[in-house]
Amino acid sequence: xxxxxxxxxxxxxxxxxxxxxxxxxxxxxxxxxxxxxxxxxxxxxxxxxxxxxxxxxxxxxxxxxxxxxxxxxxxxxxxxxxxxxxxxxxxxxxxxxxxxxxxxxxxxxxxxxxxxxxxxxxxxxxxxxxxxxxxxxxxxxxxxxxxxxxxxxxxxxxxxxxxxxxxxxxxxxxxxxxxxxxxxxxxxxxxxxxxxxxxxxxxxxxxxxxxxxxxxxxxxxxxxxxxxxxxxxxxxxxxxxxxxxxxxxxxxxxxxxxxxxxxxxxxxxxxxxxxxxxxxxxxxxxxxxxxxxxxxxxxxxxxxxxxxxxxxxxxxxxxxxxxxxxxxxxxxxxxxxxxxxxxxxxxx
Amino acid sequence: xxxxxxxxxxxxxxxxxxxxxxxxxxxxxxxxxxxxxxxxxxxxxxxxxxxxxxxxxxxxxxxxxxxxxxxxxxxxxxxxxxxxxxxxxxxxxxxxxxxxxxxxxxxxxxxxxxxxxxxxxxxxxxxxxxxxxxxxxxxxxxxxxxxxxxxxxxxxxxxxxxxxxxxxxxxxxxxxxxxxxxxxxxxxxxxxxxxxxxxxxxxxxxxxxxxxxxxxxxxxxxxxxxxxxxxxxxxxxxxxxxxxxxxxxxxxxxxxxxxxxxxxxxxxxxxxxxxxxxxxxxxxxxxxxxxxxxxxxxxxxxxxxxxxxxxxxxxxxxxxxxxxxxxxxxxxxxxxx
Numbered sequence: 001x002x003x004x005x006x007x008x009x010x011x012x013x014x015x016x017x018x019x020x021x022x023x024x025x026x027x028x029x030x031x032x033x034x035x036x037x038x039x040x041x042x043x044x045x046x047x048x049x050x051x052x053x054x055x056x057x058x059x060x061x062x063x064x065x066x067x068x069x070x071x072x073x074x075x076x077x078x079x080x081x082x083x084x085x086x087x088x089x090x091x092x093x094x095x096x097x098x099x100x101x102x103x104x105x106x107x108x109x110x111x112x113x114x115x116x117x118x119x120x121x122x123x124x125x126x127x128x129x130x131x132x133x134x135x136x137x138x139x140x141x142x143x144x145x146x147x148x149x150x151x152x153x154x155x156x157x158x159x160x161x162x163x164x165x166x167x168x169x170x171x172x173x174x175x176x177x178x179x180x181x182x183x184x185x186x187x188x189x190x191x192x193x194x195x196x197x198x199x200x201x202x203x204x205x206x207x208x209x210x211x212x213x214x215x216x217x218x219x220x221x222x223x224x225x226x227x228x229x230x231x232x233x234x235x236x237x238x239x240x241x242x243x244x245x246x247x248x249x250x251x252x253x254x255x256x257x258x259x260x261x262x263x264x265x266x267x268x269x270x271x272x273x274x275x276x277x278x279x280x281x282x283x284x285x286x287x288x289x290x291x292x293x294x295x296x297x298x299x300x301x302x303x304x305x306x307x308x309x310x311x312x313x314x315x316x317x318x319x320x321x322x323x324x325x326x327x328x329x330x331x332x333x334x335x336x337x338x339x340x341x342x343x344x345x346x347x348x
Numbered sequence: 349x350x351x352x353x354x355x356x357x358x359x360x361x362x363x364x365x366x367x368x369x370x371x372x373x374x375x376x377x378x379x380x381x382x383x384x385x386x387x388x389x390x391x392x393x394x395x396x397x398x399x400x401x402x403x404x405x406x407x408x409x410x411x412x413x414x415x416x417x418x419x420x421x422x423x424x425x426x427x428x429x430x431x432x433x434x435x436x437x438x439x440x441x442x443x444x445x446x447x448x449x450x451x452x453x454x455x456x457x458x459x460x461x462x463x464x465x466x467x468x469x470x471x472x473x474x475x476x477x478x479x480x481x482x483x484x485x486x487x488x489x490x491x492x493x494x495x496x497x498x499x500x501x502x503x504x505x506x507x508x509x510x511x512x513x514x515x516x517x518x519x520x521x522x523x524x525x526x527x528x529x530x531x532x533x534x535x536x537x538x539x540x541x542x543x544x545x546x547x548x549x550x551x552x553x554x555x556x557x558x559x560x561x562x563x564x565x566x567x568x569x570x571x572x573x574x575x576x577x578x579x580x581x582x583x584x585x586x587x588x589x590x591x592x593x594x595x596x597x598x599x600x601x602x603x604x605x606x607x608x609x610x611x612x613x614x615x616x617x618x619x620x621x622x623x624x625x626x627x628x629x630x631x632x633x634x635x636x637x638x639x640x641x642x643x644x645x646x647x648x649x650x651x652x653x654x655x656x657x658x659x660x661x662x663x664x665x666x667x668x669x670x671x672x673x674x675x676x677x678x679x680x681x682x683x684x685x
Contacts (some may be wrong), residue, residue, distance in 0.1 A: 005490075008480055009462060015654035053398075111395070113641050123638075128633055131511060134465070139508025147500045167508075182518065185644030186652075189595065191647060196430075197589040206586065217667035220661050225656060260503055281501065338664045 003013070027204035028072045035211030036065050057213070065211050069337070071223065072207065077200070078231060079178040105197050109241055110188045119241075120184045123313055126305070129254050135174055137259035138167040140293065155245035160279040160310045162289035166296050182311030187237065187317050194229035212333060221328075221333035228327040236320035244312040252304035255295035287298040357542075359411060362550040367404050370554055374400065403556060403569065403672065407549050408575045414546060417580050422450035429588035436591070444626035448541050451580050454587035455534045458650050461592050462527035464601075465642030467608025469520035472635050476513050479506040492572060507542070519643040526650040527642075533654055540579060545572045566674035582657045590653070592645040603638045 020066065039061050048056040100108070111118020142163035148155045208223030209215040221277055258278045279288040329341045374396045381389025423443025426433050435442045438460035441453040483504040539545075549572050556565025593601055662678040669676030 016632040124637070129631075131508075135511035137509030139480070139510055140505055141504070142508035143504035144501060148499050150499075167511075171514050174511040175518055178515040181646075182522065182644055185640050188646055189400055189648040190652070192595060193653075197586070200583055201589050214668055214671050215664065217663035218574075221660055223661040257627060259508075260501075260505070294538050332663070338567060338666060339659055339663045341659065348517055 001053055007308050024200045024203050025072070025076055027200070028075075028207045029069075031204045031208035032065060032068050032072065032211060034339070035068070035208055036062075039065065039211070054066065054233050056083060058069045060098050060227070061211070061213055064213075064216070068207050071210075073295060074202070075227065079225075082231060101300070102234040102238065103230060106189050106237040107188065109193070110184060111240065113186050119180065119312065120188065121307065123181050123184060126252065126308065127174070127181060128306070130170075130177065131174065131252050133256045134169070134296070137257035138163055140168045140278045141257060141277070141288075144279060144281050151314035155285070157281045159281040159284045160288060162286060163292055164281060164290060166292040169296065176314075177309050179319075180309045183317040184313060190229070190321075191234060191237070194226075198226045199230035203230075215338040217339075220337035221332050222340050224328045224331035224337070228332055230325045232327040233320060233324035237316075237324035239314070240316035244307075244316060247307065247311075249304045249307045250300075252302075252308065253298070253300040254305075255298065257295075257299055258294065359546045359550065360408075362547070363404065363407050363411065363553065366553040367400060367549040370400050371397070374413050399556070399673070400553070402482065403553050406573060406668070406671070407553060408570070410549070411546065412577055414576050417448040417451075417541075418446050420447050420655060422447050422584075425584070425588060431588055431591050431594065435594055441587075447584050448580060450587060451583040452534065452541075453532055454583060455537060458592070458631075459527065459530040459534065461642075462523060462530050462646040464604050464608045465639070465646045466520065466523035466527050466633070466665055468604050468639045468642055469516055469523050470634065471607050471610060472639060473513060473516035473520055474516075476506075476509040476516060476632075480509040480513070482506055506603070509632075511682065512632065512636065516639070519639050522643045522647055526646040529654055530650045533650075536582065536646050537583070540575050545576055548572050563674045566672035567676050570668035570672055570674065570676045571678070572659050573668050578661050578664045579657060582660060586653060590649065592649045595642050597644050600638055601639055604642050609627055 039058055043058045043062075046052075046058060108115075109118060111120035113119055141160050141223065144160045146157040146159075148157070150241075202222045203226035206219045206224075206226060208219065210219030210223060212219075260277055277307070278292070325341050332339050332341075352460075374393045377389050377396075378393035381387070381393060397532060404434075421443065422441065422445045423433065425447070426443065433443055439453055441450050441457075443668050445453065449655045463509045481504075483502055485500065548568060552569040552572065555561045557567060639681040665676045665678050
């Protein structure tokens with residue numbers, strides 16, 4: 001008890017975390033209360049120092065404490081609004097379950113490390129399918145060669161080398177797909193950060209710091225980060241997903257290439273390759289490359305693939321983050337900080 | 349552990365000395381103004397006395413807070429937060445560590461995590477490089493004991509792995525950036541807690557009171573204060589509420605550590621067979637699942653949070669600067685980062 005009392009005096013905001021569960025409203029009000037006490041003490045000191053200038057300054061800071069209380073009231077309202085109004089609205093329009101708030105549903109939509117559905121699981125499945133049916137067999141086929149030698153004469157055949165062209169494109173596509181997947185994974189962790197750290201911790205700390213003139217900038221920025229990433233970022237995730245869902249793209253019809261099975265060496269011990277393999281190195285005809293290119297450029301494959309990864313994956317994750325960052329900039333200015341968040345935007 | 353090597357009691361003394369010297373200088377200026385009956389001197393001296401007082405209070409409060417980082421025990425805070433000290437094992441953080449040590453320990457844990465993630469990407473990258481160069485030319489015909497010599501097909505069964513190499517390349521790049529960012533953060537923390545900044549503060553008090561040096565001294569003081577207070581505090585808060593190990597789950601981290609260990613083990617000869625065999629590619633895919641997790645978790649913990657920390661430091665320095673009467677624009681620093 002004594003320790004907590006000491007903590008309350010010395011590190012009041014941290015001591016607030018003792019409350020279980022970590023209710024940000026109580027912590028924020030306590031933080032502002034502590035700021036108020038500190039200002040009252042300073043106000044008394046101004047009489048001791050007989051400094052009317054300092055007294056004026058402390059008085060104006062008191063208004064800031066009142067403004068901070070006003071901010072808390074707004075956030076309480078916004079949170080209630082998001083639970084009571086926005087939540088059910090999402091439930092109707094986007095498929096959230098009853099009682100889910102925006103961040104829970106954004107997490108569910110994104111998926112997670114062990115989730116069997118969600119965007120991450122979907123894209124991972126599509127990427128595996130693309131790798132197993134296109135990239136891996138194309139690579140094996142493009143490296144396939146044959147030779148023939150007799151009495152000192154030898155001939156080399158590389159009729160499948162032309163497949164290196166579609167294979168190079170497919171390999172590059174793997175990088176784009178993995179970028180999209182990496183961004184979605186990062187989105188998941190950012191949502192977890194917003195839920196577990198930004199809002200319950202940074203918001204009360206920010207409100208406390210904002211109550212003092214010297215730490216107003218840092219406090220305002222922390223409030224802006226907490227609010228933008230807790231309220232706007234998940235809403236951005238859901239809205240961009242909703243926009244993507246409005247376009248009715250089917251699942252990509254991923255083509256399949258047949259290469260010699262790497263695990264069954266016996267299959268190619270004979271002169272002839274298995275009949276269903278998609279290329280014969282003895283045959284120098286351009287038809288294999290042409291056929292492969294046509295399969296890759298097929299509208300039923302390429303367009304849905306581009307949409308699901310470039311739009312629903314890359315563009316939407318970047319867009320959600322941009323929405324949140326622009327809100328950070330605006331809120332920070334509103335609460336009294338001037339920061340350049342463009343560096344964070346450049347990171348995208 | 350990093351510790352707090354500086355004897356702050358000396359800095360307190362230096363600050364008081366700086367205050368004394370400045371007050372004497374201001375007093376002399378005031379006396380000179382009285383003697384010469386020049387009101388400009390007197391106005392300047394009165395303004396300076398107030399400024400010196402403000403500066404002194406700021407410095408003393410800052411030093412007190414820095415001192416508390418070196419005396420306050422981390423265990424007192426962890427009992428109030430959802431993440432316990434047991435969550436950190438690389439190196440272990442103890443309840444009795446002071447907050448400054450714990451902040452360094454937290455960064456070292458992040459560095460270990462980034463290193464493991466990097467080891468994973470390197471392991472799959474290296475294994476793939478070896479596997480995709482593998483080729484075989486079966487002799488033929490087998491029933492004639494290969495009498496026809498080197499006729500037939502040459503097959504590189506894992507050449508398609510170069511598509512996965514693109515993926516490994518991306519994650520390795522991300523992990524390396526994250527790892528270097530954590531190391532840079534460790535260096536920054538060492539620089540902050542090393543004592544140089546605290547020693548600069550008394551000097552800044554004097555510099556600030558010299559004619560024409562207010563902007564330089566004020567800016568220096570604002571940067572010192574924001575770095576000394578804000579950065580360790582943010583690290584401490586992050587360590588109490590954000591742990592990438594717990595975030596990805598122990599089972600996934602064990603998998604990451606296992607594969608990174610294999611990559612480090614020089615006697616390990618499984619690289620080529622890692623991908624071959626009946627479930628070669630499915631093993632590879634399982635590993636890549638972990639690699640993605642590790643890369644994104646380490647990116648958020650090491651790079652993204654660091655950028656936010658620098659933003660907060662920038663905003664604090666600007667406000668401290670305004671109190672001290674100067675415009676401190678650290679946005680360039682942000683761009684460099």
